[in-house]
Amino acid sequence: MTVNYATPAAESLHPVPGIRLGVTSANIRKPDRRDLTLIELAPGSRVAGVFTQNRYCAAPVLLCREHLSYASIRALVINTGIANAGTGETGLAAARATCAAVAELMGLAEHQVLPFSTGVIMEALPVERIVAGLPACRAALAGDHWHAAAHAIMTTDTVAKAASRTAQVGGRTVAVTGMAKGAGMIKPNMATMLGFVATDAAISQPLLELLVQQAAEASFNCITVDGDTSTNDSFVLIASGAAGNEEISDAAGSDYAALAEAVVAVARELAQAIVRDGEGATKFIEIRIMGGADIAECRAVGYAIAHSPLVKTAFFASDPNLGRILAAIGNSGVDDLDVNKVRLWLGSGDDEILVAESGGRAAAYREEDGNRVMAPAEIAVRVDLGRGASETKLWTCDLSYDYVKINADYRS
């Protein structure tokens, strides 16, 4: 079940001049499903990425980091089915072989190719099937295949995730289009499962690297499904420069701001789509933590709420079990938290209600109000820590029977 999300129509996804995508069914782990994607970047394109902090990071992540130290990335290759993580030296060789095959097919150097894998961990990547599928991907390359590619990168996702915007940059209209996948093992740390956003705007490499960090911080780094950081998290931002605008090189300028707004909007829409399609999700929950001494403690409190299985099952039950939220706040590691200053609200907009203050239940709180604001598919939680001026927002989903079912059955 997906909470208030449907894949955008193919025609609503703006092609990005300079970027072409092709997909095929390479039978990597299961037959007859699209599982291999090739993305071709025009010469002169710039790429920046952020990757998982998991120490068991996957072979393709190691290779992406290595290849991004060179300047001229020209192709991305993405397979589903097998994550090529926890595979040691053999896995690294398999990722290199994949890049070499793409390079040979497209007349590139191996280090101009970035590889991405997602799927089961600790199983061997079937390189020969990927190599066999590459010519079909190449033959399918087209600028308007974002919709198909968003489907081809899915694993336990129930819907494909894509988003698109335009921005005015240097008097020209540029496109910003992206796709992402992920539904479980989602608690990105610097990046998400797999996210790709491209624009035809021209932007300097240092600013592109700034922008990918900025977008990740405002989107993929603010979501969690189950608190498990994946071995393969990767978020990549591509700028083809095909729009022909004067290269953006001033981080304080209006062009950077206009582009950043569009990129952040696309990244956030994708990140929230991952939560809306979280494994077994029936509720979409926004957690806003304000009044913190710094962002780090706001996040610690937000994640303590978002990761508590007791809070998540209460959301599933639409049960305003306030005590579980307070216990999670008290358990978040903010050692000198004064619970008498903490205030907690549920609901949003016109129907936001104060439920706790002064170390306990708010005097005016009535259980029927709590039941009402917990009933919808989207629930907002707001906490004021009463310690400072920092604030942050996180997004998560509930914990349902289907979460257990999906993860007890996956692989079988």
Add this chain to the structure above:
Amino acid sequence: MTVNYATPAAESLHPVPGIRLGVTSANIRKPDRRDLTLIELAPGSRVAGVFTQNRYCAAPVLLCREHLSYASIRALVINTGIANAGTGETGLAAARATCAAVAELMGLAEHQVLPFSTGVIMEALPVERIVAGLPACRAALAGDHWHAAAHAIMTTDTVAKAASRTAQVGGRTVAVTGMAKGAGMIKPNMATMLGFVATDAAISQPLLELLVQQAAEASFNCITVDGDTSTNDSFVLIASGAAGNEEISDAAGSDYAALAEAVVAVARELAQAIVRDGEGATKFIEIRIMGGADIAECRAVGYAIAHSPLVKTAFFASDPNLGRILAAIGNSGVDDLDVNKVRLWLGSGDDEILVAESGGRAAAYREEDGNRVMAPAEIAVRVDLGRGASETKLWTCDLSYDYVKINADYRS
């Protein structure tokens, strides 16, 4: 469902001279169930306790800490149904009123009474029902009521938890008997939900305080069900001194060692019983982390595995999903972990198999071996971090449909 645990028979629980227990049905939240327990300690008894680190600690925990600063505790009063946590000043007044009522009934000072509450958070404690039930508790006081009391402190527990040992101390046989409750919101930090262990041995106050820490470290602080630290965690160790042995005052002596062995054994049996009765548990999992640079990182890795919903659902499915365990290890916050040195085993005793090494799957590992060792109700996981000589053990359970059912339904 409980994993390989049944409440010991009443006659197997040694009475502790100097300690009497009485229970009654006080209708605190639900009618016709035993929900109020009174424990009377002989004059001269000593008490030491460890309590939750949750910042939203409950009113009775605040009062326990205050009253333990005095020397002569003579009574404990325990109610289920309402946790009296997240209740602010009103809750503190209710806990004080409970102590005052016990004190008046038994001819004690208010600070000689320790109060304990467990149940729903953020609802008001019905003091008048507790006060009305106290005379029946007092009338029921007897040394052989551990079995009844272990039942009377249950909430979502499906079985009562008690354990008993004897030890030879100063030429005398002393009893060590205890009880505990807890099934959810279990990730004790210095103590567990509610645990009470008593002995008739005479022991000095400083050594009793050492022993309660030592026992908590080796038992309740090594378990987790859902990673949520409760607001009411309390573990109390009582020494009545009625055995008449020469007071134990040497932490390096054989008497302390003999008593500590029995107390740790009782505490560990109770702690493991909580995991075996964990909400929805179908598997009991022992996680042993060795080769760490220090105990803290061993625990961090152990808890990363024990708290991962993906690992816990794989255990539920008896699925040797090694990648999820590796991802949890990589995600445990040990920044300079060299995954090439990490080794992972599943199974135990004669049937322990090496499943991962050198950053990937062990060469000799076969999936059918993994399936075989994951099938039993008790599963052992062993990780060698290859960094040092520290090691620790943790115990946890799996994440099942019933966990979600229990926590989506609780309160309703």
